[in-house]
Amino acid sequence: MTNLDITEKIKTLAKEKDVIILAHNYTRPEVQDLADFVGDSLELSRTASKLSSKVILFCGVYFMAETAYILSPDKTVLIPDPYAGCPMADMITGEQLRKLKGDYPNAKVVCYVNSTAEVKAEADICCTSANAVDIVNRVDSNDIIFVPDKNLGAYVSKMTGKRLILWQGYCPIHAMIKPEDILRAKQEHPSAKVVVHPECSLDVIALADAVRSTSGMLRYVKETDAREFIIGTESGILYRMKKENPEKQFFPVRRDTICVNMKKITLEKILNSLEKDEHRVTVPEDVRIRALKSIERMLM
Ligand code: 13P
Ligand code: SF4
Numbered sequence: 377m378t379n380l381d382i383t384e385k386i387k388t389l390a391k392e393k394d395v396i397i398l399a400h401n402y403t404r405p406e407v408q409d410l411a412d413f414v415g416d417s418l419e420l421s422r423t424a425s426k427l428s429s430k431v432i433l434f435c436g437v438y439f440m441a442e443t444a445y446i447l448s449p450d451k452t453v454l455i456p457d458p459y460a461g462c463p464m465a466d467m468i469t470g471e472q473l474r475k476l477k478g479d480y481p482n483a484k485v486v487c488y489v490n491s492t493a494e495v496k497a498e499a500d501i502c503c504t505s506a507n508a509v510d511i512v513n514r515v516d517s518n519d520i521i522f523v524p525d526k527n528l529g530a531y532v533s534k535m536t537g538k539r540l541i542l543w544q545g546y547c548p549i550h551a552m553i554k555p556e557d558i559l560r561a562k563q564e565h566p567s568a569k570v571v572v573h574p575e576c577s578l579d580v581i582a583l584a585d586a587v588r589s590t591s592g593m594l595r596y597v598k599e600t601d602a603r604e605f606i607i608g609t610e611s612g613i614l615y616r617m618k619k620e621n622p623e624k625q626f627f628p629v630r631r632d633t634i635c636v637n638m639k640k641i642t643l644e645k646i647l648n649s650l651e652k653d654e655h656r657v658t659v660p661e662d663v664r665i666r667a668l669k670s671i672e673r674m675l676m
Contacts, residue, residue, distance in 0.1 A: 382643040383410050389650040395454075396429040397646070398444070400436035401590040402612035402638040407435050407646070414616065416591035417443075417489050418504040422675060424448055433649060434657070435641045437462040441657040442493050446667050456645035458655040460637045462490050464575075467545035468524040470494035476521060480541055483519035486512055487670060488528055490547075493659040495523065497666035502674040505574050506589035509535045511674060527551075531574045531581055549635050550575035553608050557629045558583040561606045565627055571596055572608030572629075580608060597621055610635045 377385075387410065390397060398420050399411035408414045413423050417440060424432055424444035431452045434441035438461045445453040473495050477485065487499035488508070496502055503511035505528060512520060512532045520538060522529035524545030533540045553576050562570065562583075571593050572584040581587055586596050590613050597605050597617055607614060608629040617626045649655065659667065 379406050379643055382647055386410060386643065386647050386650060389647070390433070393431060393650065394429050395431040395433050395650060396427050397433045397435060398423060399641075400440060400638060401594070401616060402610045402635055403435050403641055404612070404639060405615040406643055407641055408615060410643070410646075411435060416504065416506055416589045418506040418589065419591055420444070421447065421489070421504070421671065425675065427451070431653075433646065435646065436460070437465075437635075437637050438657070439465045439490055439492060442659055443489060443496075443671060445657050445659055446493060446496070446664050446671060449661075449664060452653070453657040454649050454653065455655055455657050456642070456649040457640040458657075460640040462547075462637060464524055464545050464547045465490045465492055465495075468495055468543050470498055473498045473521075473523060473543075476523075476541070476543070480519050480521060482517070483521045483541060484515050484517040485521045485523065486515060486540075487523050488525045489671075489674075491524055493663050493667045496670045497663045499523070499670045500673070502670045504589060504674075506592055507674065508532045508574065512536050512538060512540070525575060527577050528574050530578050531587065534578065547575040549610050549633050550608075551577070552633055553577075553580050553629050555579045555583055558606070558608065561627060561629050565604050565606060567602070568604035568606045568625075568627065569600055569602040570606045570608065570629075573610075576608055584608065593617070594620065597624065597626070609633065610638065612638060 397411045399414045425447040433454045441455040485499040489504045522540040523543040526542045529542040569585045571586040604625045
């Protein structure tokens with residue numbers, strides 16, 4: 377079957393079974409093209425909380441599908457590959473966070489949405505890369521624990537002037553990007569603007585013109601007058617950038633910044649998922665209720 381045939385089959389089945397397909401900006405081009413909605417983590421959470429379909433088929437990594445279930449437990453949430461995980465989300469467990477909270481009993485906990493439901497359940501409030509600075513500004517405490525991303529935490533600390541207690545997690549894909557990569561790309565494209573994701577380290581961020589979430593990057597490149605952009609994030613974002621701005625040029629800081637987990641979501645697996653109603657994503661109810669509070673405080 378060609379991609380076109382599979383896409384047609386998926387669309388027919390999705391209609392029959394009342395399924396809405398959500399996809400993250402890093403997924404494969406053919407997956408983005410077929411999705412009902414493509415966005416960053418914050419947009420996808422907001423969308424998932426408002427849908428009226430019976431089923432949400434989530435094309436992204438596991439914590440994103442889990443967040444959709446936490447917000448909409450009355451719906452069936454499916455992920456085409458249950459092994460599409462986020463290594464950063466697995467860098468802290470609920471147990472480890474409970475221990476850290478014990479060390480700082482007066483601290484409030486801000487948890488990046490790239491985390492497990494169990495970790496969200498231990499937090500006071502969630503954030504995404506799009507709203508992390510605003511959320512930390514909103515937290516009324518002198519002691520703030522920020523988990524699991526040390527890089528996003530360091531960036532937020534710099535932007536808010538608040539000292540954060542950081543967990544040492546990180547995204548292995550963004551960690552590949554080094555200052556020398558930016559300097560080389562700038563030399564090759566001297567008139568390009570540099571935009572990076574806040575999961576990059578502070579020394580990379582220091583060399584950028586803008587720091588944005590994935591959808592924030594899409595808005596930035598559209599609204600900025602420059603014709604050329606150097607992009608410091610997972611390379612899947614370039615597909616949408618080129619599609620939405622055919623007159624502009626985009627250069628990845630490195631060609632190998634590929635999140636293999638996002639790419640695990642293929643058309644074949646989406647079709648299989650729809651045909652077999654698998655793989656269902658759920659969260660134990662006691663954990664869900666507590667994680668929901670952290671997510672709802674973020675969405676308020
Ligand atoms: P966004 O929230 O910016 O889409 O980022 C999600 C992510 O996993 C970045 O690596
Ligand atoms: Fe996780 Fe990094 Fe992949 Fe984003 S790019 S899903 S943070 S591993």
